[in-house]
Amino acid sequence: MSQHTVKSFDEELSHLANILARMGGLAEAQLASALQALSRRDSELAARVVASDQRIDELEQEVQNFTVRMLALRQPVAADLRHIVAALKISSEIERIGDYAANVAKRALVLNQLPAVKPLSAVLHMATLVQEILKEVLDATVEQDLDKAIRVWNRDEEVDDMYTGLFRELLTYMMEDPRTITACSHLMFMAKNIERIGDHATNIAEVLHFVVNGTALKGARPKGGGGGLDIEGGH
Amino acid sequence: MTDTEHHVSKAKVSARDVNVHYGEKHALKHVDLEIREGEVTALIGPSGCGKSTFLRCINRMNDLVDTARVSGELVLDGQDIYHPSVDVVQLRARVGMVFQKPNPFPKSIYDNVAYGPRIHGLANDKTELDEIVRSSLEKAGLLGEVEDRLQEAGTGLSGGQQQRLCIARAIAVAPEVILMDEPCSALDPIATAKVEELIDELRENFTIVIVTHSMQQAARVSQRTAFFHLGELIEVGDTERIFTNPRHPLTQGYITGRFG
Numbered sequence: 001m002s003q004h005t006v007k008s009f010d011e012e013l014s015h016l017a018n019i020l021a022r023m024g025g026l027a028e029a030q031l032a033s034a035l036q037a038l039s040r041r042d043s044e045l046a047a048r049v050v051a052s053d054q055r056i057d058e059l060e061q062e063v064q065n066f067t068v069r070m071l072a073l074r075q076p077v078a079a080d081l082r083h084i085v086a087a088l089k090i091s092s093e094i095e096r097i098g099d100y101a102a103n104v105a106k107r108a109l110v111l112n113q114l115p116a117v118k119p120l121s122a123v124l125h126m127a128t129l130v131q132e133i134l135k136e137v138l139d140a141t142v143e144q145d146l147d148k149a150i151r152v153w154n155r156d157e158e159v160d161d162m163y164t165g166l167f168r169e170l171l172t173y174m175m176e177d178p179r180t181i182t183a184c185s186h187l188m189f190m191a192k193n194i195e196r197i198g199d200h201a202t203n204i205a206e207v208l209h210f211v212v213n214g215t216a217l218k219g220a221r222p223k224g225g226g227g228g229l230d231i232e233g234g235h
Numbered sequence: 236m237t238d239t240e241h242h243v244s245k246a247k248v249s250a251r252d253v254n255v256h257y258g259e260k261h262a263l264k265h266v267d268l269e270i271r272e273g274e275v276t277a278l279i280g281p282s283g284c285g286k287s288t289f290l291r292c293i294n295r296m297n298d299l300v301d302t303a304r305v306s307g308e309l310v311l312d313g314q315d316i317y318h319p320s321v322d323v324v325q326l327r328a329r330v331g332m333v334f335q336k337p338n339p340f341p342k343s344i345y346d347n348v349a350y351g352p353r354i355h356g357l358a359n360d361k362t363e364l365d366e367i368v369r370s371s372l373e374k375a376g377l378l379g380e381v382e383d384r385l386q387e388a389g390t391g392l393s394g395g396q397q398q399r400l401c402i403a404r405a406i407a408v409a410p411e412v413i414l415m416d417e418p419c420s421a422l423d424p425i426a427t428a429k430v431e432e433l434i435d436e437l438r439e440n441f442t443i444v445i446v447t448h449s450m451q452q453a454a455r456v457s458q459r460t461a462f463f464h465l466g467e468l469i470e471v472g473d474t475e476r477i478f479t480n481p482r483h484p485l486t487q488g489y490i491t492g493r494f495g
Contacts, residue, residue, distance in 0.1 A: 002493050009492065075451055077478045080491045214480030 012070055013080070016063065016087045017142070023059045023094045024138035030056065030101040031134065031197065035127050038108040038120070038190070046112070049105035056098035063091035079211075086211045090141065093200045093207070097134065100193040100200075107186045114183045119170050123191050126162040130198045133159065137201045137208075146212045149205035153217065159198035166191050247272040247412060247442040248293055253307035255288050255297060262288050264466040266307070270412070275434060275443040277457035277474065279450065281489065284463040286446050290414050292316075293444065294330035295323050311412070328355055331405035335417040337397030339389035339404070344381050347389040347400055348372060351408035367407055374440075375403035376433050395426020402433060406441070413437065415445040419452060431456050450490050454478050462486045 004010050030049055037046035067088045070076065076084055133152050140148035167188070174184045209217040248270035255263035263285040270276050270293075278286035288297065295316060297303040309316040316326060328351070339347050348368045351357075358364035368385070372378040377399045381392070389400050398418060405413055415434075419427040434443060434456045447453050453460050454474060461471040462485070470483040481487045488494045 002488065004492050005494065006492060077450060077454070077490050078481050078487050081479060 009074055009080075012066075012074070013083060016066060016070070016084065019059055019063050019066070020087055020090055020094070021138075021142055023056060023063070023091060023098075024141065026052075026056050026059070027094050027097045027101065028131070028134060028138065030098055031104070031127075031131060034101045034105040034108065035124060035131070037105055038111065039124055041108075041112045041116075043109055043112045046105040046108040050102050050109075053098050053102035056095055060091045060095040063087055079214075082211050082214060086207045089207045090204055093203050097197050097200050100197050103193050104190050107190050111183055111186050114186075117173065117180045117183045117187065119166070119173055119184065119187055122166050122169055123187050123194070126159065126166060126191065127194050129155075129159055129162065130194050130201070133198055133201045137204045141204060141208055144208070144212060146209060149208040150217070153202050153205040156198050156202045159195055163191060163195040244271045244273050246270065247312065248444075249308075249310045250289070250292070251308040251310075253289070253292060253305070253309055255285070255292065255306075256302075256304040257300065258302040262466055263292070266468045268461055268468055268471060270442060270444055271459065272442050273438060274459055275438055275445060275457040276459045276461060277453035278444065278446045278461050278463060279448075279453050279489070280463035280469075281494075282448075283465075285466040286461075286463045287416055288466075289463070289468075290416055290444060290446050293412065293414055294327050294332055296332070298323060328408045329410055330412040330414060331408065331410035332414045332416070333398070333401050333405050333418045335420050337394055337401050337421065339392070339397050339400050341388065341390055343386045344372075344389045344392070344400060345385040348403050348407045351404060355408055357408065371403040371407040372400075374406055374437070375399045376429060376436075377403055393426070395422050395429060398422060398426065398430060399433065402430070402437075406437070410441065412442045412444065415443065417446055417448060420448065427452070450478075462489060464489070 030052060033045055033049045033052075036042065037049060067084050070084050074080070133155055136148060136155075137152045139145070140152065170184045170188050170191070174181045206217045209215070246269040250266050250268045250270075253263060253266045253268075254261070266285075266289060268289070278290060280286045291297045292305055292309055293311075293316070297305055305317060311326075311329065315321070340350060342350070345368055348371050349364055352364060352367045358367055369378060372381065377396060380396060381387075381400075389397065392400060398421075402413075402418075419430050422430065431452065434445070437443060445453075445456065457474045459471065460474045460477040462469045462477070462481075462483070464485050470477065470481060470486045472482075477486065478490065481490065
């Protein structure tokens with residue numbers, strides 16, 4: 001889109017995009033570190049992830065202050081308005097993603113005190129998929145690439161399916177060997193956290209659709225499986 | 236441009252292929268636009284886009300410009316506004332106008348409002364005329380402020396009060412349509428807010444067309460917004476949609492401040 005007659009408005013919009021890009025990058029790094037702390041049983045790294053979450057929270061606050069200021073002073077309309085409102089929403093999605101990454105790290109601290117259990121690799125496998133989805137959607141946001149965002153939106157189904165499978169696997173494990181219940185329960189919550197990160201990634205894709213087209217992404221998101229999930233009462 | 240959004244009320248004024256030339260200059264080009272009854276329609280666009288020219292077609296103010304030539308069809312309640320049999324004075328009683336700069340007559344507040352009803356013979360006696368003046372001032376939200384000084388000069392009022400006096404003068408002849416050409420551009424924010432509140436109330440009884448340079452004003456007071464550019468009607472739609480999701484890139488560019 002061409003530039004505003006008032007150039008400082010453009011500068012503010014790109015400043016907003018910059019903060020979001022930084023937030024997204026941080027969230028990705030936080031998730032990667034949390035997973036590394038988990039797979040390598042690195043409690044020091046896990047503690048660093050827990051402590052670093054604050055940085056994302058601060059950036060979210062910065063986005064909030066900046067968008068409120070822009071709304072008040074620029075009184076934006078049309079595409080500008082959608083961009084600014086979207087920044088506000090995306091920043092809170094990323095903030096939640098950061099929280100989940102920190103939560104995974106917190107549980108890794110506990111898990112590292114317990115004997116290793118086998119289903120960990122399946123959790124990490126699902127996490128790899130979620131990392132890909134998160135990266136894709138953040139790239140799509142920076143590039144304003146709606147097609148990419150929609151592909152991400154559709155891929156969340158794979159995560160849901162994996163999560164369902166994982167849930168069953170963990171249950172089976174715990175029934176077979178009750179000594180693993182503590183560790184597997186933590187893994188179960190971690191899996192849930194990671195699955196939720198996937199959901200927030202799809203939310204970002206939906207916001208992007210609104211930014212680009214001015215309308216909501218139509219149709220229900222494809223949902224995988226769901227068997228056994230209701231017991232846990234998630235969503 | 237056709238518009239398929241919800242049609243809640245019928246068209247009060249319909250323009251079909253309206254063109255205006257000022258001498259050689261083609262100022263308004265093939266405009267089709269429906270002004271709906273009981274709604275506020277805002278006309279927006281950069282200076283020289285034709286929005287005021289269009290507004291002035293609706294009560295034939297362009298007749299006063301020697302070089303102006305209007306073609307096409309403009310219909311008010313099914314009646315061709317430009318038909319030779321139309322009495323322009325009568326038309327302007329049905330289609331009132333409020334201008335950019337408050338322009339009260341150099342007369343008393345009372346006489347400003349009574350002027351129209353007198354020349355159109357709307358009151359049979361003094362009591363009726365008093366009633367018209369009071370109710371018009373009331374509807375214009377001015378009565379409380381001037382009740383005890385109706386015989387003082389209208390020009391002695393503040394700018395905002397003068398503009399509301401002009402609105403009272405316009406509604407005293409019981410028009411059906413009120414045209415407003417940047418009615419708040421000379422007013423401070425408080426006086427502007429009062430006029431905007433008034434516009435919202437008047438919508439119950441009148442159809443209003445307002446030309447404004449303030450995007451926020453168009454967004455605040457109107458139900459429908461029409462965007463003009465270089466004499467053409469580019470886009471018309473529900474105000475909410477125009478300001479959140481305009482379809483035409485020119486509309487988008489204009490309302491977001493991307494070209495001037």
